[in-house]
Amino acid sequence: MKSEIIHAPPDSPGVEASADEVVAGLFAAHRLALVRSAFLLVGDQQTAEDVVQDAFAAVYRRWSRLADRGQVLPYLRTAVVNGCRMVLRRRAITGRFRGRPEAPFWSAEAAVVLGETRREVFLAVRALPRRQREVLVLRFYLELSEAEIAQVMGVSRGTVKSTASRALKVLAAKLQEER
Numbered sequence: 001m002k003s004e005i006i007h008a009p010p011d012s013p014g015v016e017a018s019a020d021e022v023v024a025g026l027f028a029a030h031r032l033a034l035v036r037s038a039f040l041l042v043g044d045q046q047t048a049e050d051v052v053q054d055a056f057a058a059v060y061r062r063w064s065r066l067a068d069r070g071q072v073l074p075y076l077r078t079a080v081v082n083g084c085r086m087v088l089r090r091r092a093i094t095g096r097f098r099g100r101p102e103a104p105f106w107s108a109e110a111a112v113v114l115g116e117t118r119r120e121v122f123l124a125v126r127a128l129p130r131r132q133r134e135v136l137v138l139r140f141y142l143e144l145s146e147a148e149i150a151q152v153m154g155v156s157r158g159t160v161k162s163t164a165s166r167a168l169k170v171l172a173a174k175l176q177e178e179r
Contacts, residue, residue, distance in 0.1 A: 002084065019064075019067055021065035022069070023056060023059055023060045023063070026056070026059075026072060026073060027056055030073065030076065031052060031056075032077065032114035033141075033142060034052045034055070034077070034080050035048050035052045036048075036141065037138070037141050037142050038052055038080050038082065038083070038084055039131075040122065040125060040126075040137045040141060041081070041088075041133060041134065041137055042084050042087050042088065043126055048084075051080055051083035051084055051087060052080055052083075054079075055076050055080045055083060056076065058079055058154060059072060059075065059076060059079070065110075069110065074148065074151055074152060077115050077138070077142070077144070077148075077152045078151075078152045078153075078154075081134055081138070081152055081153065084134075085130065088130065120175065121171075121175065124174045125137070125173055126172055127174065128167055128170060128171065131163055132163055132164075132166060132170070133167070134153060135153070135163045135164045135167060136164065136167050136168070136171070138152060138153070139160075139164055146161060147159045
């Protein structure tokens with residue numbers, strides 16, 4: 001899942017591909033993984049799809065201003081995580097006025113995909129603090145390295161390591177008590 005510059009076809013060497021080609025290629029290759037990771041962070045499919053679509057639209061709009069087009073995939077990952085954070089902040093504010101938090105929406109498709117065991121793990125991960133949840137999703141779902149996670153989240157590698165360790169301990173205890 002490493003990012004790379006996508007170049008134009010071999011018949012035009014040295015010419016970089018257009019925004020349309022690159023963004024379309026990245027969308028085809030990485031949309032599902034980004035939507036799934038956003039789903040794990042926000043808890044519903046429709047919002048996850050919206051967050052990922054907004055991230056791709058932002059890359060496309062800003063294509064001419066991107067300094068390092070070889071870093072588009074890490075930029076997309078960061079945009080998705082930040083979009084999820086924004087959604088969760090809005091939900092928290094809305095929840096204060098409503099008086100009750102929103103429960104995750106389980107569509108028939110989501111229920112089939114997750115299954116009962118996965119649903120238990122999903123709910124346990126959702127109960128983790130935001131930073132711990134983000135580290136686990138990026139590490140175990142997107143299979144990013146500690147350095148890549150640190151880059152996406154804007155923290156040090158040491159913070160990623162300690163956060164992951166604490167999150168795994170809490171998650172193990174939570175899943176053990178449910179059994």
